[in-house]
Amino acid sequence: MSDLINTSKPVLPPQLARFVTATAGRNMTRPAYLVVLIGVGTMILLTVNPAYEAAHHWVDAILWTCLAFFAFEWLVRIRHAALAGRTMGYLTSMRGVMDAAAVVAIPGAILLGAPPKTAWLLSVLWLVKVIPAVPGLRQLRRVLVLESGPLLSVLTIFLIVLFLGSVTVYFFERDAQPGTFGSIPAALWWAVATLTTTGYGDVVPITPLGRLVAALVMISGLGVFGLWTGILATGFAAETRRDNFLKTWESVSKVPFFATLGPAAIADVTHMLRTIDLPPRVMIMRKGQQGDCMYFIASGEVEVDLPAGKKVRLSEGAFFGEMALLGNSLRSANISTTRLSKLLVLDLVDFRLLMARHPDLAQTIDAEAKRRELENK
Amino acid sequence: MSDLINTSKPVLPPQLARFVTATAGRNMTRPAYLVVLIGVGTMILLTVNPAYEAAHHWVDAILWTCLAFFAFEWLVRIRHAALAGRTMGYLTSMRGVMDAAAVVAIPGAILLGAPPKTAWLLSVLWLVKVIPAVPGLRQLRRVLVLESGPLLSVLTIFLIVLFLGSVTVYFFERDAQPGTFGSIPAALWWAVATLTTTGYGDVVPITPLGRLVAALVMISGLGVFGLWTGILATGFAAETRRDNFLKTWESVSKVPFFATLGPAAIADVTHMLRTIDLPPRVMIMRKGQQGDCMYFIASGEVEVDLPAGKKVRLSEGAFFGEMALLGNSLRSANISTTRLSKLLVLDLVDFRLLMARHPDLAQTIDAEAKRRELENK
């Protein structure tokens, strides 16, 4: 994909070419995050009168530059889609519409006669572009989709309580407070602030019966809250387990240490491990620290600073930190990554279970631990 | 049942006959939802003075039409119950009372001398008719019933804190603020708004000791909230598992693929599967998408768009999407339903476990996957 672009634009300097490729391929590049931040920040400044007066030339310049950036981003993506022969696919996709809106909305509003200060408010749409790049969003969405049934039920109950509450309180309060409870829409405003336990206090029942109904609405608010949370907590527990399994599964089968296990045992082991991704030069363990887990290297490399100043490198498939689990709980060396690495973490708790269920693995670890100790003495 | 009605009213046009049957059989038909929405919406309009002045003929007409609709619905159901010989059963059932109230309440109020604008407020009762039709309601109710013990305990604690808090704050504040804390009912109003963390701010303690007690009440509010939610979350987790098992169990035993399993294994498999119901012409998977689950057809039919333009139909008992779980994670064809179908979804996570525990199933899937690949080449 990136070759295609490099080939067709040989005149671009390499850094720009790389940026174009990144823009075409991913939702948000680092510069794009920066531009969104600056753009939205400047737009906020625009609404603060004294600040804007003092620096309105700068503010305008920054905003137009941000808009230009998004226009450029959009064009790169249209061109990229065109090369892949799916221009319409991109333009009508969620992402394409969002990209278009970010560029077209503001000039469009200005052309339609909106005052610039109002039109620039639409730059809040730039923020929406960040949403698909939120890392855990897929997981959140899965929970919301899988639990949509009970969540909708709770929402319906919420709405019914809202309407019943506001009609009843309207009935009791309309004569006492015709100004604030003069119509059901006004009572609904009160009810939503009460049922969500926000409680602004701008509209408050004053008759005894109105207050009684209000108290019931507040307590229902607690109940709705509790149901909502209970459903989401349940969904999250299941999803977290699943997500961890999926992330770990692939790595486990690549570690030779586990290769001797049958598929049932691998599934079992996968539930015990946790994957972590580390950038280069990160200290994984520090000498003298308390340790309660061991590590397997799924990919990448680590460097062990042995006491005598020796340095040993361990690569894919090796394990370390096992001494902490075999009785000696203080780490005996500093260990850090040398490059981007994916490690599998085995907790003390699960180590015990693993050793109990698969005694052969225990022997392998034990033998290796003894070999290392001898070597280091 | 519907035959009975069709026979006895042969003069009805077929569409109306179908609607009558639906009204008699189900709690809420689609037109009924619409009428509730329009009716309640119009009633809200009625309370907004300028809007009502401008269009009061229309508003009145719509409200009376809605009432007529519910009267018609009620009569159909009474007649239907009479034909089945259980008129009294229907009239005294929850549903019968709700249907009657929706029709009788408003004219009754007008006859008793209530001004029409007040009487129409009772149309909020129409909303109550929707409650039994909320889909997840049975599940919610089961949780509330099963956990009623601890929930009632928390409610009692809530009430005791409420009374202790309001008496204490009344004692400290009555001299400082005789207007707002002049009696215990007034202090109770403050306490309920505080303990639910609503916090209107219309009644606020001002003496140091009153504020100290108020702070304790607020923190108790957090605790009550937490207990409430904890109980509901626990109940929901159990209920969700149970509900899913019940929905899936029946379908599993119908899929021939699982027929070779003993009852223990079927119970095991049922815990791994998830049921989804799809209307016709829904795209289940799209070519090139990332896949992490496979599907079994419990009922219905799907159509596979093979690369060469060939179309293959799979019916009840077949499975598809297994390639995603056997190493090739990109979907290789578009698949969509041709009619209302019930599918069983097996996630990658559970697929691993299933394969490990039942290697014979793994072989079946593997063999079928290879056969298909050969065929497609």
Place this chain on the structure above:
Amino acid sequence: MSDLINTSKPVLPPQLARFVTATAGRNMTRPAYLVVLIGVGTMILLTVNPAYEAAHHWVDAILWTCLAFFAFEWLVRIRHAALAGRTMGYLTSMRGVMDAAAVVAIPGAILLGAPPKTAWLLSVLWLVKVIPAVPGLRQLRRVLVLESGPLLSVLTIFLIVLFLGSVTVYFFERDAQPGTFGSIPAALWWAVATLTTTGYGDVVPITPLGRLVAALVMISGLGVFGLWTGILATGFAAETRRDNFLKTWESVSKVPFFATLGPAAIADVTHMLRTIDLPPRVMIMRKGQQGDCMYFIASGEVEVDLPAGKKVRLSEGAFFGEMALLGNSLRSANISTTRLSKLLVLDLVDFRLLMARHPDLAQTIDAEAKRRELENK
């Protein structure tokens, strides 16, 4: 115990004797609940000026009567304890102190010169007597004790955020609002209302930096809330499982149906069952209803209304409702209790698992179901 009292007071009419026995033995009798309710209700009335003026003779009379009731209760218990030779044990126990306080506090306050309207406020202590009788309280307390470690940590974090937040906001706001943020106690009042998300709005920061800190305090409030709830939810899940096991265990071993199982299987079965206690003449299932569970009678008796008008009684150890789990999901008879009964409920989900793991139980149930069907034809 009750014999002792009956013997020593032979002149008491039987009903009063029974009441005395109940008062001595239990924390709260039914009349005691009523007296608490009336007493506290009347005390509330006392503080409402116009209501009190109008009926102050009645109000005073009721309050003194309630006090007399608690004095009587206290004396009965002291005498009962004296007969058992542990007067001091009772007087210094939690319950004894509460009983004494309920009686002595109000006259004591009047003697010490408090105006009667103030002294009667102490009748809120009567409410405290109800606490030990709250049914699920033991369970709640166990959760709070077992999770006290993490709960205290969250409370400490809560307090530290509270102090840091209020000192910072005091620093930013004291010059802008010397009236409301004039000292740290005032700022603490603001902070506690904010951190618990109550938000009265009587004290609100107005400087930009103060508002920024306030926003952070609010978001921390969400976090504290979430942690608190998470801990309680976890504790409750464990406690509910344990509680259910304890309640069910004893009953299971008494049902002959499960007698053939080994101890491991009984522990297994106990996790699947749920105990319910039913008063006499409660309808357990209704003919034609959808059924998804079967019942075992741990104690008591039920009556089956068979279709032909025959009535059959099933007693301890029998089971019913099994047809719903064997394919025919509609209940075929009305069944109700004849006296106080304890039933064990087996859900469809767990029935499947039970049948899979213990095929011999499946045969027993199957055979009995067939026998009954033959008999009913």
Place this chain on the structure above:
Amino acid sequence: MSDLINTSKPVLPPQLARFVTATAGRNMTRPAYLVVLIGVGTMILLTVNPAYEAAHHWVDAILWTCLAFFAFEWLVRIRHAALAGRTMGYLTSMRGVMDAAAVVAIPGAILLGAPPKTAWLLSVLWLVKVIPAVPGLRQLRRVLVLESGPLLSVLTIFLIVLFLGSVTVYFFERDAQPGTFGSIPAALWWAVATLTTTGYGDVVPITPLGRLVAALVMISGLGVFGLWTGILATGFAAETRRDNFLKTWESVSKVPFFATLGPAAIADVTHMLRTIDLPPRVMIMRKGQQGDCMYFIASGEVEVDLPAGKKVRLSEGAFFGEMALLGNSLRSANISTTRLSKLLVLDLVDFRLLMARHPDLAQTIDAEAKRRELENK
């Protein structure tokens, strides 16, 4: 380590020497807690004008004394670190920086010209020193780290809703309320108070469309709350299980009773036990109480008050309370600790499971129980 200090400062009285050792070794000693409490309490008094006027000599004296205490603490720790040859390590560690800030900040602020009443506000930093000593903090931090992915996603969603909501409401309200909704920062203040359901009520939308958006923001607030709590609840459940296992594991392997078990069974048993640490002279069980658990002594000693006035001591490895689980649910003796003891608690629920899975353990307990009963008769 403590020897080193005692040797180097032989002139110190033993109590002071012990305190110096404690200060050097632990984060917070008991006197340190007291000084923090007094110091922060006095600082709060400082801001209350009339209280300060009346006692400002005392207030100043106390604050300077507290500062001196922390200076002393800091010096002891620097010296201790110097003796161990890692002065720089201590000074640049989190703890070292906190210790330094607690001492240097206030005099520094005074030297830089801040009025003393303002400078002393910095004594809130003393509170920060308490944080690392909060017991469950490690556990809380692990949950936050492990769940940081989904928590950050929810925070991002929170922020995006915040900005979208405030821009929209600003657009609708700016003309109606130029005073309160005059700029987006003002609207953000409203949005954060609404989305966290705090709801001060100082800034409230009044236009119909503004209120509609506000209602959506409030409901989103509930959703954010629910997600946040759900994630934390899930994390806590996993962490609690893990923490308990780690604490119990070591003790289990030391109890001879479990020594005959293989490693798999020990892992199994560890999940069933709960560790409690008790100071000397604590009553563990009281004669006549209802019992539902038995105890194993992992370390320490308990004393049994037998009925005949005999006293028996049980030490490490012994068990007691087993009768409650073998049918006789009332405790038959008072048992209390004689010194600091660590006990393993086995609940009735888990006792049943243990007996079922390891019948040999059941026999050992049964035999011992019979022997004891004979002995006591």
